[in-house]
Amino acid sequence: MNxxxxxxxxxxxxVEELSSLPLRADNPYIxxxxxxxxxVFGYVCSYVPEELLHAHPAGLLPIRMGAxxxxxxxxxxxxxxxxxxxxxxxxxQLGLAGEYRFLDGFVMTDACDQMRRTYEYWRDEVGLDFxxxxxxxxxxxxxxxxxxxxxxxxxLGEAIAERYGSYPTxxxxxxSIATYNRYRKLMLELYALRAQAAPKLTGAEAMRxxxxxxxxxxxxxxxxxxxxxxxxxxxxxIDDSRARIMIGGSYLDDTYLIDIIxxxxxxVVTDALCSGRKYIESMVSEDGDPTEAIAxxxxxxxxxxRMIGGFENRMExxxxxxxxAAVDGVIFHRLPFCDNHAVENAMESRELxxxxxxxxxxxSEYLATDEGRIKTRVQAFLEKxxx
Amino acid sequence: xxxxxxxxxxxxxxxxxFDDDELLASTVLVxxxxxxxxxxxxxxxxxxxxxxxxxxxxxxxxxxxxxxRIPFAQHDISEISxxxxxAFWADPGIRTIIDVGGQDxxxxxxxxxxxxxxFVMNDKCAAGTGRFLEGVAKTMAVHVSELGPIALExxxxxxxxSICTVFTQFDVLTFxxxxxxxxxxxxxVAEALxxxxxRLVKRVGVEDRVCITGGVAKNAAVVRATEKVLGxxxxxxxxxxxxxxxxxxxxxxxERYEKQDAQRRQAAS
Numbered sequence: 001m002n003x004x005x006x007x008x009x010x011x012x013x014x015v016e017e018l019s020s021l022p023l024r025a026d027n028p029y030i031x032x033x034x035x036x037x038x039x040v041f042g043y044v045c046s047y048v049p050e051e052l053l054h055a056h057p058a059g060l061l062p063i064r065m066g067a068x069x070x071x072x073x074x075x076x077x078x079x080x081x082x083x084x085x086x087x088x089x090x091x092x093q094l095g096l097a098g099e100y101r102f103l104d105g106f107v108m109t110d111a112c113d114q115m116r117r118t119y120e121y122w123r124d125e126v127g128l129d130f131x132x133x134x135x136x137x138x139x140x141x142x143x144x145x146x147x148x149x150x151x152x153x154x155x156l157g158e159a160i161a162e163r164y165g166s167y168p169t170x171x172x173x174x175x176s177i178a179t180y181n182r183y184r185k186l187m188l189e190l191y192a193l194r195a196q197a198a199p200k201l202t203g204a205e206a207m208r209x210x211x212x213x214x215x216x217x218x219x220x221x222x223x224x225x226x227x228x229x230x231x232x233x234x235x236x237x238i239d240d241s242r243a244r245i246m247i248g249g250s251y252l253d254d255t256y257l258i259d260i261i262x263x264x265x266x267x268v269v270t271d272a273l274c275s276g277r278k279y280i281e282s283m284v285s286e287d288g289d290p291t292e293a294i295a296x297x298x299x300x301x302x303x304x305x306r307m308i309g310g311f312e313n314r315m316e317x318x319x320x321x322x323x324x325a326a327v328d329g330v331i332f333h334r335l336p337f338c339d340n341h342a343v344e345n346a347m348e349s350r351e352l353x354x355x356x357x358x359x360x361x362x363x364s365e366y367l368a369t370d371e372g373r374i375k376t377r378v379q380a381f382l383e384k385x386x387x
Numbered sequence: 388x389x390x391x392x393x394x395x396x397x398x399x400x401x402x403x404x405f406d407d408d409e410l411l412a413s414t415v416l417v418x419x420x421x422x423x424x425x426x427x428x429x430x431x432x433x434x435x436x437x438x439x440x441x442x443x444x445x446x447x448x449x450x451x452x453x454x455x456r457i458p459f460a461q462h463d464i465s466e467i468s469x470x471x472x473x474a475f476w477a478d479p480g481i482r483t484i485i486d487v488g489g490q491d492x493x494x495x496x497x498x499x500x501x502x503x504x505x506f507v508m509n510d511k512c513a514a515g516t517g518r519f520l521e522g523v524a525k526t527m528a529v530h531v532s533e534l535g536p537i538a539l540e541x542x543x544x545x546x547x548x549s550i551c552t553v554f555t556q557f558d559v560l561t562f563x564x565x566x567x568x569x570x571x572x573x574x575x576v577a578e579a580l581x582x583x584x585x586r587l588v589k590r591v592g593v594e595d596r597v598c599i600t601g602g603v604a605k606n607a608a609v610v611r612a613t614e615k616v617l618g619x620x621x622x623x624x625x626x627x628x629x630x631x632x633x634x635x636x637x638x639x640x641x642e643r644y645e646k647q648d649a650q651r652r653q654a655a656s
Contacts, residue, residue: 336510363510372452373491377508380467384503 014227015201019208021215023068024099029216033061039164040102044091044251045109046274046304047136047149049294051284052157053107054218055168055176060160064214064275065100066253067091070367079121085114085335086366087251092118095126105130107156111306114337130163132156139308140299150295157291173290180284183218186225187280193229194269195325198237203247203268204255210276211253241267243387246322248272248348249333250341257333257364260374264382270325272318278302281317305344314344315351322357329358329385331378336363358385389439390644391447392636393426393457394466398489398517399602400425400451401633402433404444405641412437413630422453430459446644448636464639466632467495467506470600473635475501477624482594485584485613485621486631487603489517494588507590515583517602519552520609523576526559527569534573538608541574555579574608581612588617596622604628 021027030040038059043050053062067090076093094100106128110116116133123131134152137145161167168176190209193200201209209228213221242265247257251274258268271277284297302317303310322330330352332345342363349359360381364374390405400418404411414433418425426449434441441459449460450469457463466486474484475497484495492515493508509515517531524531545562549555555576562572580603597619603609605628614621626634 376465376467380465380503380506383465383468384505386502 013231014224015205015209015231018212018221018224018228019205021208021212023066023211023215024094025102027215029220030061030063030102033059033217034102039104041105041107041130042100042103043107044115045111045136046279046301047109047111047298048107048134049153049156049298051173051176051180051294052153052168052291053160054179055172056160056164057166057168057172058164060105060164061217064279065091065106066211066214066251066275067094067366068211068254070094073367079125080118083337084117085112085337087335088112088114088118090366091115092121092126095122100126103128105132105160107132107134109134109136111136111304112340130160132159138306139310140303141309146295146299149299150292153295153298154291170290173294174286177284177286177290177294179218179222181286182222183213183225184280184283186222186229187213189229190225190232191270191277191280191325193232196237197326198239199241199244199267199269200232200235200237202238202262203245203258203271204262206268207253207255207258207276210279214253214275238267241265243267243328243382243385244269244326246270246272246318246325246327246330247276247333248318248330248345249274250335250338251275252333254366256368257331257362257374260371261331261378264375264379266378266382266387269327270321272314272321274304277321278317305340311344311347315348318348318352319355322352327357328387329360329381331381332359332361334361334363335366388445388644389443390637390640391430391433391444392469392633392638392640393430393447393449393451393460394469394630394632394636395422395425395429395449395451395453395457396466396489396632397452397491398521399629400429401630402426402429403630403633403637404433404437404439405637407641410626410634411439413627413633415627415629422451423456423458426453426457427459446640448640448643450632450636462640462643464636467493467508468503469632469635469639471495471497471503471635472501472638473626473631473633474598474600474624476634476638477626477631478596478598478622480596481598481622483588483597483619484600484631485588485597486600487516487580487584487609488601492516492584492587494584494591496591496594505591507587509583509587514552514555515580515587519555519580520576520603520606522552522556523559523572526556527563527572529569532605534576535606535608537569538573538577538606539611541568541570541572541608543571544578545572545575547575547579574612577606577608577612578616580609581616584613585616593617593619595619598622598624598628600624600628600631602629 040061042065050062053060070090073089073093075096076089245266245268282301285293334341392403394401401415403413416429447460449457449463450466454463470486474481486493496505498504524534
C-alpha cells in the first residue's frame with residue numbers, strides 16, 4: 001500500500017490539479033485509498049510524527065485535517081463555548097456533521113489546550129475506530145523530555161499495531177522517511193520559486209498546493225509536485241506586485257486572508273505558519289534507529305509557541321525567511337483566544353520592528369465574514385510602508 | 388481645479404470639495420445601508436452646495452466602507468491615511484490623531500509632512516465607538532448630541548466596568564432605576580470610553596499635538612475625559628472633526644492628480 005495509489009480522473013496540468021484538489025468526501029485520492037482497503041488517519045498538530053503512520057504495513061494514509069468549507073459552527077457551539085478557538089470549533093463541526101466519516105483514526109495531542117478539549121466530543125459524539133492522545137512535553141530542552149516524547153511516539157506505534165496489526169519494520173520506516181524527506185525538499189523548491197524577484201506563483205496558489213499535500217498520498221503528491229515545479233518555472237513571474245508580504249501565525253489552511261492581501265496588489269511570498277513553512281523544514285536523519293530519528297525531527301523542529309522557551313529559535317526562523325524572500329512587511333494573524341500566538345506575534349513584531357521590518361497584527365475568526373475590516377488594515381499597512 | 392473626497396462611514400457619509408488650496412464645501416449626511424448610494428447622495432449634495440457639476444471634478448478619491456466600489460472615484464485610499472492627511476492640513480502641528488467613528492476607533496501617528504507612520508485599530512467590537520454612545524443615549528432617551536453637554540454637568544461619575552456596549556446599556560438602565568442622575572451616568576460613560584481609547588493609544592504611543600476626529604469628537608465630555616487619562620492636550624481643529632476623512636481624501640486626490648500630471652509632462656517632453 002505504500003506504493004503509488006491509483007491516480008483518478010484525467011490528467012490536467014499538475015498546477016491546476018494540485019491547486020483545485022477537492023477535499024474530504026470529494027477527494028478522489030481518499031476514495032481510491034479506501035477502495036483498496038487502506039485506512040485513513042487524520043491529525044492536526046505538528047507534533048504528530050506522520051512518517052510513523054505512513055509506514056504502517058496495513059496502509060495508513062495520514063492527512064492533515066483542516067476546516068475549509070465549514071459554513072457554520074451551530075452544532076459545535078452546543079459542545080464548546082464561543083470562547084474556544086474558532087478553528088477548533090469549525091473542525092469539530094465538520095466531525096459532527098459527518099464530513100470526516102471516512103476517517104478510521106484521529107491522532108490528537110495536548111499541545112493546544114483548546115483542541116485537547118474536543119477529545120471527548122470526537123470520542124463520544126463523532127465516534128471513530130481509533131482515537132488517541134499523544135502528550136507533548138511543555139519544553140523541548142533536555143534529553144529527559146526527548147525520552148518522554150520518544151516513549152509517546154513508540155506507544156502510538158504500538159497502539160496502532162494492536163488495533164491494525166504489526167509495528168512497521170525498519171525498512172518500512174526508512175521508506176517513509178525517504179518519501180517525506182523528498183516531499184520536504186520539493187516543497188522548499190516551491191518556496192524558492194516564490195522567493196524570486198518575480199515570484200512564479202501567488203501566495204493563494206501556494207497555499208492550495210500545500211493543502212493538496214496534506215490530503216494526498218505523499219508519493220503521488222511528490223510526483224505531481226515535481227511536474228508542477230517544472231510548469232511553474234516555465235511561467236512568467238509576477239513582476240508588478242505592489243509589495244512582498246510574509247504572513248505569520250498558527251494554523252491557516254484557508255486562503256481567505258491571503259486573498260484579501262493579494263486583492264490589494266501585494267503578493268504573499270513566504271510564511272512562518274504552523275501549517276506552512278514550519279511543517280516543511282527539518283529533515284529526518286536517514287541513519288540510526290528510524291523511530292528515534294523520526295521523533296528527533298518532530299521534537300527539534302521550530303518549536304510551537306506553546307513551548308516554554310524556544311523564542312530565539314522561532315525568531316531566527318522568521319528573520320531568516322523574511323530575509324530570504326526579501327519581504328517589505330510581515331502580517332501576523334491570530335485567531336481570537338489563541339493566547340500563545342497572540343503573545344508570540346507581539347514579541348516577534350517587536351523584534352522585526354527593531355530591524356526596520358514593518359509589521360501588522362490582525363485578528364479574525366476562522367469563519368471570517370468581515371473582509372472590509374481586514375482589507376482596511378491591510379491597505380493602510382501598505383500605504384504606511386509607502387507601497 | 389476641483390478635487391473631491393468622499394468618506395462613507397458606518398453611520399454617516401461625508402464629501403469635501405477643494406479648489407486648489409481652498410476648502411470650497413463640505414457635507415455630512417446620515418449613511419444609507421448601501422455605500423454607493425450614500426456616496427452618490429452626499430457628493431450630489433456637496434456639488435449643489437458649491438454650485439458645481441460632477442464633470443468639473445478633476446480627480447476624486449474615496450475612502451471608508453465600500454470605498455473600492457464608488458463608481459465616480461478614480462482611486463481609493465484607506466481612511467487611516469485620509470484622516471492623517473486631513474488632520475495635518477487643518478493643523479500641521481498634529482502628530483497623533485484619535486479617530487472615533489461610528490463603529491471603529493483608531494489611533495494614527497503621522498510624520499512632519501502628514502504621511503502615515505503607524506496606526507492601530509480596535510478589534511471587532513463596538514465598545515468605545517459612536518455606536519456605543521448611540522446605545523447609551525437611546526437607553527437614556529436623549530439624542531446622542533445631547534450626551535456631551537449632559538455629561539459635562541456630572542460630578543460623581545458612575546462606574547462602568549463592562550467593556551461591552553450591550554452590557555453597558557444594562558448597567559445604564561440599572562443606574563437609572565437606582566435614581567442616579569443622567570449627568571453622572573453620562574460622565575461615567577465618557578470616562579469609560581476615554582479609558583478604552585487610552586489603551587489603544589498606549590499601543591502606538593503618543594506625540595504632541597493630539598487631536599480627535601470623527602463624530603465622537605463632538606462630545607465635549609469624551610474629549611475632556613480623554614485629555615485627563617492621556618495627560619495630553621487635545622487640540623481643537625479649525626474644521627468639523629467629522630469631515631476630516633473626506634478632507635484628507637480630497638487632499639490625496641490633489642496629490643495624486645499632481646503626481647500623474649507631472650509624469651504625463653515628463654513622458655511628453
